[in-house]
Amino acid sequence: MLEELALLIRLQEIDIELADIEAEKGDLPEQIEKLESEIAEYQPQVEAIENDLKTISGNRIEQSHIIDMAREQLKKSQSVIFNVKTTREYDAISTEIEQSKQKIAEGERLQLESLVNEEDLKRSLDELKDRLNKLHDELVERRSEMKERLDSTQEDELSFLHEREKIVHHLKKPVYDHYERTRKIRDGFGIAHVTGSACGYCYSKIPPQRLSEIKRMDDIILCEVCGCFLVYSPD
Ligand SMILES: [Zn+2]
Numbered sequence: 001m002l003e004e005l006a007l008l009i010r011l012q013e014i015d016i017e018l019a020d021i022e023a024e025k026g027d028l029p030e031q032i033e034k035l036e037s038e039i040a041e042y043q044p045q046v047e048a049i050e051n052d053l054k055t056i057s058g059n060r061i062e063q064s065h066i067i068d069m070a071r072e073q074l075k076k077s078q079s080v081i082f083n084v085k086t087t088r089e090y091d092a093i094s095t096e097i098e099q100s101k102q103k104i105a106e107g108e109r110l111q112l113e114s115l116v117n118e119e120d121l122k123r124s125l126d127e128l129k130d131r132l133n134k135l136h137d138e139l140v141e142r143r144s145e146m147k148e149r150l151d152s153t154q155e156d157e158l159s160f161l162h163e164r165e166k167i168v169h170h171l172k173k174p175v176y177d178h179y180e181r182t183r184k185i186r187d188g189f190g191i192a193h194v195t196g197s198a199c200g201y202c203y204s205k206i207p208p209q210r211l212s213e214i215k216r217m218d219d220i221i222l223c224e225v226c227g228c229f230l231v232y233s234p235d
Contacts, residue, residue, distance in 0.1 A: 001217040004175060008229050011167045011179065012191040014160045019188050021153045021160075028146045035139040042132050049125045056114050056121070063114070067107035074100035175220065182227045192228035202226035 077096045084090045168176055179190035192201035197211050204225040206214065214221050215232045223230050 070100045070103035194232045199223040201228045
């Protein structure tokens with residue numbers, strides 16, 4: 001048998017084994033990837049809310065400082081208003097009192113508003129964190145499932161990959177490239193075993209002359225319909 005054909009046959013066997021191992025993992029890799037990207041999307045949202053909360057609490061401290069000062073001013077004005085001697089002084093202090101009262105009222109309004117805002121944001125943050133925790137738990141679970149499955153097949157997978165590498169190294173590049181191209185478009189098959197007098201992949205009939213050439217297994221022959229390398233094994 002042509003050495004290259006024997007190598008191709010073994011390569012196909014290995015690729016079928018590797019595909020089985022991949023199938024064994026199921027859609028776990030996709031699930032894990034999806035969870036990871038979802039978590040990555042939530043992270044900046046959490047940070048943005050935490051920043052807003054910091055700003056709000058900073059503003060409130062500033063606002064309460066303004067209110068305190070206004071109250072002090074109000075007290076001062078109220079204590080001197082009855083001691084004034086002229087109407088002009090009285091008017092000036094009355095205006096001061098009015099301004100202080102306005103400042104206090106406005107400050108209190110802003111504080112109340114920021115409290116409401118803060119509550120809303122805290123609620124959103126709690127919900128987000130809740131969701132994130134659930135995603136994290138799910139991710140941990142999926143990863144451990146994945147690890148379990150990998151542990152059971154990893155040794156086989158490595159040895160197949162190692163053997164595959166050696167085979168690929170021995171194959172001529174155009175032959176390997178054709179095998180890979182065909183495998184990609186033929187559900188993982190680059191080799192077709194001839195059954196009866198038909199291609200084992202696409203079942204197209206092979207003329208007798210060609211069939212006897214294939215049976216000799218001393219040349220590389222492709223199926224004219226599906227492009228698979230045709231090989232023949234008596235069993
Ligand atoms: Zn075919």
